[in-house]
Amino acid sequence: MNSKEFSNLLLKNKFLVSDGATGSNLIQRGLERGSSAEHWVLEHPEKIKQLHMDFIDAGAEIILTSTFGASEIRLTQSGLEENFMLINKNAVSLAKEAIKNSNVLVAGSIGPLGQMLKPFGILDFQEAEDQYAKQADILSCSGVDIIVIETQFDLNEAKAAISGVRSVCDIALICSFSFDRGVKTMMGVSPTTFFEEMKEMELSAFGINCGKSLQDNLEALKELADATDAPVWFKPNAGLPKIDAYGNPEYDVSPGKMAENVATWIEAGASIIGGCCGTTPDHLKAISASLKAFI
Ligand SMILES: [Zn+2]
Numbered sequence: 001m002n003s004k005e006f007s008n009l010l011l012k013n014k015f016l017v018s019d020g021a022t023g024s025n026l027i028q029r030g031l032e033r034g035s036s037a038e039h040w041v042l043e044h045p046e047k048i049k050q051l052h053m054d055f056i057d058a059g060a061e062i063i064l065t066s067t068f069g070a071s072e073i074r075l076t077q078s079g080l081e082e083n084f085m086l087i088n089k090n091a092v093s094l095a096k097e098a099i100k101n102s103n104v105l106v107a108g109s110i111g112p113l114g115q116m117l118k119p120f121g122i123l124d125f126q127e128a129e130d131q132y133a134k135q136a137d138i139l140s141c142s143g144v145d146i147i148v149i150e151t152q153f154d155l156n157e158a159k160a161a162i163s164g165v166r167s168v169c170d171i172a173l174i175c176s177f178s179f180d181r182g183v184k185t186m187m188g189v190s191p192t193t194f195f196e197e198m199k200e201m202e203l204s205a206f207g208i209n210c211g212k213s214l215q216d217n218l219e220a221l222k223e224l225a226d227a228t229d230a231p232v233w234f235k236p237n238a239g240l241p242k243i244d245a246y247g248n249p250e251y252d253v254s255p256g257k258m259a260e261n262v263a264t265w266i267e268a269g270a271s272i273i274g275g276c277c278g279t280t281p282d283h284l285k286a287i288s289a290s291l292k293a294f295i
Pocket of ligand 1 (some may be wrong): 210276
């Protein structure tokens with residue numbers, strides 16, 4: 001699906017529901033700490049597929065592949081680099097099996113590389129660009145409908161990501177930043193700067209995901225939506241985790257509380273809504289029901 005087709009779909013539907021979290025839900029379903037969703041693509045594919053199906057049942061119209069940490073360089077950190085191609089291909093297959101013959105879109109998820117770019121880290125721009133290009137090439141050849149570059153915090157890395165993806169395919173592309181220091185990223189990037197720096201890069205939507213509190217996510221959304229007329233992708237996290245007696249994260253925002261905020265998010269300018277960390281299928285069902293009230 002190219003950019004034009006994606007914007008036509010959004011015009012037709014007015015709003016789209018994306019999915020909830022991958023990592024925190026897989027932890028609830030038994031993923032051990034220190035392991036990753038990418039491990040489970042190979043070891044427990046049925047659980048990845050089930051999570052996709054649960055989100056679709058809850059109302060998701062876009063689901064993200066379990067490939068957030070599946071760049072080659074990031075897989076190297078967990079010893080999975082030999083399976084780089086297989087993990088990305090299989091993750092797309094699992095998402096496609098989950099949507100069956102429905103109109104749900106499969107979005108290829110690409111997260112940060114886990115290494116900073118120079119001068120803060122060791123990667124130069126070209127290396128970063130190549131990493132994103134390689135992963136996007138597999139995702140697009142495997143048949144994703146769109147690509148979402150998520151949880152970005154550094155302008156340089158995001159630019160490398162976008163140009164890397166663009167060098168191998170021209171499907172609809174969304175870039176989403178994590179403003180987890182209030183309304184700035186850990187590198188001090190504001191929503192306005194994000195838009196200003198990326199506005200010439202032909203993105204289908206500008207996104208916010210995985211910030212801090214719902215209030216901080218909302219402030220970031222308002223600032224971004226004020227800066228742009230482009231569609232805004234919004235996946236706030238369900239609050240911050242507290243660690244329970246078993247060492248597992250528990251999120252403090254209930255499905256009802258998330259759903260109560262949907263009207264405010266729409267008013268603030270969000271047009272594609274889902275949730276990040278802590279957002280379960282129950283949260284998404286409540287969000288989706290609230291959103292449907294506006295259509
Ligand atoms: Zn998150």
